[in-house]
Amino acid sequence: MLDANLKQQLATYLQNLKLPIEITASVDGGEKSAEMLALLREIAELSTLISLTESRDDAERKPSFRINRVGADMGVRFAGIPMGHEFTSLVLALLQAGGHPPKVDEDTIAQIRALDGEFEFVTYISLSCQNCPEVVQALNLMAVLNPKVRHTMVDGALFQAEVEEKKILAVPTVHLNGREFGQGRMNLKEILAKVDTGAQARAAAKLAEQDPFDVLIVGGGPAGAAAAIYAARKGVRTGVLAERFGGQVMDTMAIENFISVQETEGPKLVAALEAHVKQYDVEVMDGFRAEALVPGEMNEIQVAGGAHLKAKSVIIATGARWREMNVPGEREYRGKGVAYCPHCDGPLFKGKRVAVIGGGNSGVEAAIDLAGIVAHVTLLEFGEQLRADAVLQAKLKSLPNVTIHTMAQTTEVTGADGKVNGLTYTDRNNGESHHVELEGVFVQIGLLPNTDWLKGTVELSRFGEIEINPRCETSVAGVFAAGDATTVPYKQIIIAMGEGSKAALSAFDHLIRASAPTEAVPA
Template identity: 70%
Template sequence: MLDANLKTQLQGYLTRLQQPIELVAALDDGAKSAEVRELLDEIVALSDKITLREDPTGSARKPSFVVQRVGQPMGIRFAGIPLGHEFTSLVLALLQAGGHPPKVDADVIEQIKALPGKYAFEVFISLSCHNCPDVVQALNLMAVLNPNVSTTMIDGALFQNEVEDRQIMGVPAVYLNGELFGQGRMTIEEIIAKLDTGAAARDAEKISAKEAFDVLVVGGGPAGSAAAIYAARKGIRTGVLAERFGGQVMDTLGIENFISVKATEGPKLAMALEEHVKEYGVDIMNLQRASALVPVDGGIEVKLENGAVVKSKTVVLATGARWRNMNVPGEAEFRTKGVAYCPHCDGPLFRGKRVAVIGGGNSGVEAAIDLAGIVAHVTLLEFDSQLRADAVLQKKLRSLPNVDIIVSAQTTEVTGTDKVNGLKYKDRVSGEEKRIELEGIFVQIGLVPNTDWLKGTVNLSPRGEIEVDAKGQTSLPGVFAAGDCTTVPYKQIIIAMGEGSKASLSAFDHLIRTSAA
């Protein structure tokens, strides 16, 4: 199951085990159970602190296995074969069950330990999903720290009957005590916040009590991270408000145009950004959504949805962008019930089915190419009269036998009952209304800036982008902006970083000039 290189790496990690652990397997006579047994045997052979035993009655899901300390049951179960993106989840579970300290703030650990009640989580994942491991790892850690928490990772492709019964059409899908708890990527802080209902009020009180910052960055993506680092390096008091540190980068799988880095993945880059920002002692306030920007004497106030107010002498807006919706009937109703936005995450759930991709740019064509290798058939619909993707991508797409391309197509409605069963579109040439029967729709039509909360405060373009000058200055003195939320062309990670650095330097220049005056 594991190649020699991976075994060597894993063996090195397992030397960090401080306490003996055991793997308890629930297996049957199937081929997948044999693969799990092979994987577990290989792991056991790498450390004398790991033992394996079988308990056929331990779970109705076979194959599955539990990771726990010897003599101390823990609620960590893997139902399936945790390879692919989930191999890291398995490694961390082994280490943490074996006593290796987690890299989590002490406050978070105390919150987890103090959670009242019983929590039985189930996480449906796909092994190609790059967002799923974050959720699996967060819940595994909670199970290590709190005996009242149990969690099971379930490979949706392996336990397809459960996926069908629960009508799961998007991963990660998290169930708590049998009820849907959440879908999509969630950090451990976000999960705790949903369980600890008093956390928001406590956070608001702490945040409001903070002294005024010299530079406050709103947004934790590439632009915001760069702005924070450049400000902190000047030795001034710097804070970051982030709804989700990493921003849109967290939803990006492959990154191959970040200069000097041949290839990486979005979550890895986001983690590196956060670690770099933390090195400079920046005050990071994560999971915070801004609701208003208010100029006051001596600076700016940023109001948050939880009621907190953050004060600063200058502000850098780096709120990024989000997936653009089609805004047609049925889209919102059937989101996670057939309407999806991440082909890498949710594609495996549509294996053998018919799907559509909306959008003929690079993202749409790349999605169609990826999906064609999984699903039965892909129909790509483009509003324009021709595809806008790079020629090499179009050539690849047209070579695939299970792909149809429809241009001049305006999607008008998503149809379905309990889940998607088709879509309607208008032929923009003939005016004819048409319908396609399918079971999944992947929307890939670009991004919309996260600037709704700024209307009436700073000048916005007709597209909702923050208007900035060559130095990143907005229409409001002391407020600068950078990245995908601005009018700067070409929404690229490397451009956002440059613009974030520039906006931060401009904010510092503003501080110098206003304090001198």
């Protein structure tokens, strides 16, 4: 299962174990059980602190395994074979169960240990999902720290009957005590905020205690991170307010055009960004959503939950989100067949029929990827021709299980029994309506800037982008903007970083000029 290099790396990590742990495998006579046992035996051989036992008569999912500290009662279980993106989740679970301290602040650890009640979490994932590990790792940590929390990761591709019974068509999907708890990427703070009803009020109160900032950056994506680093290096009081540090980059699978880094993945890049930011004296306030900007001599950012922050200068770097089709059925069936991430959700549609909406690079790449998993892909493009790069179009057209319709306007997503069963589109050449029977719709039609909260405050373009000049200045003095939320052309990670750096330099220049004494004018 593990190649020599990976086995050596794992052996090095396992040297951090401090306490004995036991792995209990629930297996049957199937091929996947044998495969899982082979993996677990290799792991157990790497440390004398790990023991492995087998169970064939229990009522657990098979194949699955539990990780527990000897003498404790930890509810950490993996149903499936956690390779791919989930291998890191497995390693962290082993280390944390074995007494290796998690990289979480003491306040959060205390909050987890103080949770009272019965919390039975189940997270449905796909091994190709880059959004799933953060959820799995957060819930595993909660289960390690609090015996009242139990968590099972379920590989949806391996337990397809269960997934279909529960009508799960998007990952990660989290159930708590048998009911849907959440869907999509969630970090530890977001999960705790949902289960700990007093968390938001306490967080808002703590936020309100912050002194005014010299530079306050709203947004924690590439532009926001770059702005924070450049501002902090100037020695000014710098803060970052982010709903989710990393922003949309966390949802990006392959990054191959970040200069000097030949290939990486979004979560890895975000981890590097966060580590770089934390090398400086930056107050990172993660998990908070800005609701309004109140300009003034001291600008104010109003935060969801009732708190507010003040700053001499503000840099807005709130990025963008997936654009929706805004047709009947889209929101109703989101997560029930309507999806926005082919890498994450694609494996759940193995052998099924799907549509991809959008003929740009993202849409065509999605169709190519999905064609290797699903039975058939129908790609719909609104314009006269596909807009993707020629090499991508050639690859797409070579695939036997892909149908392409141009001049096609999606008008409705249809469904029954709580999940998608087709879509309707209009042929823009002749106005005829067509219905396609399918089980999934992947929307890939571009981005919308996250600027709704700024309407009426700063000048926005007709597309909702923040109007900026070459110095990243907005229409409001002392307020700057950078990245995908602005009118800067080409929404790229490396461009956003450059714009964030520029905005920080402009903000620093503004602080200098605003604080400079006024020279007396001779009589």
